[in-house]
Amino acid sequence: MAQAKAEENETGLTKDFKKLGRNLRESARERNSEAARINRRGLGVLYRKELADHLESTRFQILFVLFAVVTAFALNGAISSLASTAQQTSDGKTAVSEFLFLRIFTTSGNNVFSFSTFVGFLGPIIGIMLGFDAVNEELAQGTLNRLAAQPIYRDTILIAKFLAGATVIALTVFSLGGWMVGIALIRTGLVLSGEQVARIVVWFLMATLYMCLWLAMAEFFSVVCRHAATSALWCIALWLVLLLFMSIIASAIAGWIFPTTGYYAQINTFRNYALQLGINRISPYYIFSEITTILLNPNVSTTNIVSLLQSSEGAIASYLTFGQSMLQIWPHIVCLLAETAAFFAAAYICFMNREIRA
């Protein structure tokens, strides 16, 4: 009543604003309807339960310890060869010293891979492990229809599972990465600049996104396959193909379409390279390794064929600013996001169309 009286006194513009405000409030109320509220509550509960399940599962604990050990080895190897890395690069045409700390992640030791390689290789396993039995296990236990009969929308089940998996991945990456940075700080005595911190944090985020892609893929197979074993096999198969055989397949196809032998070699070389790169970039592994290169090595200014010329023809050594590096990997980020979204959408559609019965 009082409000209505006040409204009468107002004129013109203020009235319009009030109207707008009321409309906004109404739409907000719709979104905050009883059903939406109930659903969000269920999402929260399910998310917490899934998170607890993951963190308490032996499977995750074993993999986490394994990853920690690998991290320790990678760190040790990197630190032992960091001195020579710095030497080489300063002897050459580029100067790396300012961003030497970032080399911790990309330098490999004598017998062990670098941390970034490990993330690229084993990261998918974490994603797959968290997701491959997400839905079919519930089906096998007979808990899926009971869960679906709780007051939540059906997609909430999938969303909660994905969010919980993504949270576990982020926790893993940031805890192990942070631990690694801490130890490296102490052991090398290097000082971190603000830009380096930013690059590291963004790289961690990218690693999380990369693993989430595999999580989404694994969840897709967990919806499609009735048995956890089948979906695990599918995931492993794709993992092998995308990581190991993609480059072989890419060069084979590129060589077939644009042969680099005979008369056409002169013309085809560039096209061949471009096609090969294009096919390789289907694999999230390749995209992630390019992101790693750009983010953790400010000297690299591009990922296309110019990067080859740059190293062989000797471009002027200079750093990209953080902003420019981000600009370089922006398409890659979009690509990773899109692939994740595509797998999640596929899982979503399959799951929503699926008949839920024991």
Next chain:
Amino acid sequence: METAENKNADLTAEPLTEGTAETAEASDTVEETNEKESAKTDNSRKAVILTSNLCKNYDDVKAVDNLNLVIYSGEIFGLLGPNGAGKTTTTLMLLGLTEPTSGHAYIDGLDCQRQSLLIKEEVGYLPDNVGFYPSLSGRQNLVFSGEMNGLTEKEAQKRADENLKKVGLEFAADRNAGTYSRGMRQRLGIADVLMKTPKVIIMDEPTGGLDPQGTNELIEMIRDLSVKEGITILISSHDLYQIQKICDRVGIFVKGQMIACGRINDLGRQLMNEGLYMYDVLAEKNNDSQWDRDLEDAVRAIPDITLMGKTANGTVHVEAKRDIQKELVRILVDKDYTIRSLHQQGGDLDEIYRKYFEKAEREEAEKAAKEEEKKQAKKAKKGGRFNGTGKGRRK
């Protein structure tokens, strides 16, 4: 929502077949359930579950075919039928877990398809072979369900304890649910359903795979839920014996169609109306269960008797076109026989079920035969036309 409620109101106002059946005078075989039922129906006849022309097709198979079902507040309704009759599909549609091909279903005035979330708030579902997270204890499983339904952790803990007590699982509350036996899981399922205060519980084969002892306990529990807490319960099952013990009304479901619906006694009476009364009589005179000539003749003299035969243990099987129980007893007493047992067949759900099933099959066979005949007729017609033209030409 409003329209749904209106429909609801309409249907409650409508006189239903069950209502007319009820007004029919109570038969001589009065059972407690019958009495209770009529008392119950007087004050509360609110339809809780309601389906109108509900259909579900899988490819070209009709899993549920034009189902019209009304279930009233506080009653236990049994959905009976052989495997693959479409019972589970019906329950899934009621919960909004499966989309109907056409038709509508309402629970408590809520549209099952469009307001599934609100439905799931107040409808408990106990699926066939219910499962629990094996790595969580029974109590934790219940607390999880409680929290999903909006209880705080403390409330959920409290209610979980209450419910565990109710179903007698306190001793195993902290054991992992993975170690539970089938019967324990089923009981935990009931406790789980009670974590939300449900108005309606839908159970899919609740007694499947249980031993007799476990079944009886479960049946008691379900009965209690209906009586003490006033929950409307829909049970789908093929276990006739259990259904008979517990259900107020049953619907017999064959190949997606409800071929009969009503109180068990009414169904039996419907059969009787079709002229089938069967009695098994065991009567003795001087410890001899053999009937003498005199008695046999007297019984045979009752009009409308169609069949009389003796079995090995002396029980006599009598079939008649109408209810002859009174006359039968009178004759036996007059002839100085002691009636050891007099059992009327046909009121038995087993019998009803078999009869209806046979009837449905017979009708189907007749239909098929008719269609075959039509085909034959068509063929004949075709042939006839040819003949006709031939004749015409000749003319």
